[in-house]
Amino acid sequence: MSSKKMTEPRRSAIKKELRYVAILRIGNNSEVSYVREIKAEVIQNTVRDLFLQANYFIGKDVYDKLKEQCEIEESPVGKSVLKQIIENDEIASKEQIPICQDTGLAVAFIELGQEVLIVDGDFNEAINQGVREAYTKGFLRKSVVSDPVFDRKNTKDNTPAIIHVKIVPGDKVKITVTAKGIGSENMSSLKMLKPADGVEGVKKFVVDTAVNAGPNPCPPIIVGVGIGGTMEMAAILSKKALLRPVGQYNGDLRYAQLEDEILQEINKSGIGPGGLGGRTTALAVNIEYFPTHIAGLPVAVNICCHASRHAEKVI
C-alpha cells in the first residue's frame, strides 16, 4: 500500500484501534496522506515480551529436531546429552526460567514500515528500555560490558541492544529479537574468499569453522551462513540466517542443496552432542546470500548453540 494513494485508513484498522494521523502535504496539491501512529511504549513492551519469550521458551522447530535426533543418536553419551537438553528446555518453559544462564547479547532486527510514525518517545531508546526491563525484571543475566578493551564494566541492565533497522513498505513494524550466547558467538568466523574459491571454498570454510569449534559452542549447533555483499553484510546475513526455523531450507534450490551438503559434512565429524561423540553435531545449516562485487566472495559463519533463542512479532 503506497502512502500516495491511501485516501483514508480502512475501517477494519480503526476497529483494531490502530491510530492514523493525516498529514497535509503542502506544495503537493495539498494532498492528504495517512500514516500510522505507534507509541514508543508499544515498541518497548513488545521488545520486553519478546526477550522474555525467547529466553524461556525454546522454539518448537528446535525442540522437535532435538527429539528426533535423540531417537536416532547412536552414541550413548550423545543420547544422554540430548536427553538432558530436552529435559532442560521442558523445565525452562514450564517454570518460565531461562533455558541457559548466558541470556546473551540482545540483538533486534526491525522492519519498520515507511507509513509508521513513532510517537511519544525515542525509537532506539524504546528498544533499549524493553531490553532493560526484560533483563532486570525477568531474572535474565546481565552480560554486557560498556567498553570492550579497557574498563569492561558491566552495564548492569544488558543494554545497549544491537539494533538493525530496515525501512520497508507498509504500516507495520516487525520486531525479531535474538538473545545470543557468547560461547557459540566466539566460535564464529568471517573470511573474504576469492571468487575462484567457488562453492568448494565456501563449503570448506563453513565446515572447518563448525568442526574446529568442537565442543565449545554447546553442540548440537545451528550454523548461520551469510554469503556475498560486503564484509558487514555477510556478517549480518549470517545472523539473520540463524533466525530461520530449523528444517526450513533456502528457497533457491542450489543453496538448499549446499545447506544440506554442509550439514551432512559437519555431522560426519563425530563431534556429537556436547562434543562427547555422536552423529548430531549440527541441527541445521541456514544460508542467506546477497549480490556481491565481481572480485569478491565474502563468507560469514555465525554459530549458534542448541539454545537458539529468538522470537518475533508484527505490530
Added chain:
Amino acid sequence: MENVIRIMTPVTTEEIRKLRAKDNVLITGVIYTARDAAHKRLVNLLNEGKELPIDLKGQIIYYVGPAPAKPGYAVGPAGPTTSYRMDPYTPQLLKLGLKGMIGKGTRSKEVIDAMKEHGAVYFGAVGGAAALIAKSIKKVDVVCYEDLGAEAIHRFYVEDFPAIVVIDSQGNNLYETEPKKYRIK
C-alpha cells in the same frame, strides 16, 4: 550408560585418581564457583605471595555465572561456561590442591599436564542444560568478590550434581577419543 559414581566433596587424591574418562558422577557437598575475573584475582594474590580467600585443597571449582534466582529458587539457571578462558590460571590452582574443575569445552596441554602431575580431573556438565543443572544446587552463599556480581566466588551446596569425567588424571580425554569413534571419513 555406565554406572554412576557418587562423590562427596572435599575429595582425596586417591578417589580422584580412580575416576576414569566417561565415568558418570553425581557430586554432593560444597563446590566453589569462579570464572575468568575471579581466577585472575586469585592468581594475582598468589603472584603477590598472599593467601587465598578459600582453601582449595580437595575442592572442586565450577566454571559458572548463574542467572539471577527467581523468588523461591536457591539459584537461577546455572550451566557451565567455556573452560579454556580459565586455562592460563588453572595450573597454579592445581598446584595448591584443587582436585576438580567442572566446565565445558577443551583444555590446554598445560592444564592437562598439571592434572596428571597433581592428580585432578576435569568434569563436563552439559552446556545449555542450565535450568536442569540448577535443580541439584540447593543453597548458595557468596564467598568473596561480591562486586563481580554473577562472577563472584560462590559456595554451592549441591546434591547429586550430574557430571561426566571428560579428562581423567591420566590424561584420557573424551573430546579426543569419542568423536573419532563416530567420525565418517
